Amino acid sequence: MSRMNLQQATPFDPEPSGTVETVPAEWVLASKFEELTGVTRETVKQRKKCGVWREGQQVAVVHRRLYVNIKAADQWIRDHLPKPHHPA
Numbered sequence: 833m834s835r836m837n838l839q840q841a842t843p844f845d846p847e848p849s850g851t852v853e854t855v856p857a858e859w860v861l862a863s864k865f866e867e868l869t870g871v872t873r874e875t876v877k878q879r880k881k882c883g884v885w886r887e888g889q890q891v892a893v894v895h896r897r898l899y900v901n902i903k904a905a906d907q908w909i910r911d912h913l914p915k916p917h918h919p920a
Contacts, residue, residue: 858903859892865900876900 862873876898879885887893890904 856902859899859901862891862898862900865902865905868902869905871905873898 860868862876865876866872876885876891880887880891880898885891885905885908890901890908892899892901
């Protein structure tokens, strides 16, 4: 079995400027989610425990580490924003 060259294993080729293209993460650790949004790890755990956020949708535990799906959490927040009140 041949060993793969690290250059071949890299999913993104450097751009001509020498920088590497990055792709936004969909799942982040709860600590990173707190850093990005201000929503604490404890709040994430409570939302999971109460069933507000569902395992595999907004949250996941992998190897005892708590992750948050940024896109799903953002959608949940948008779905719970107050609806604009338009007088008739």
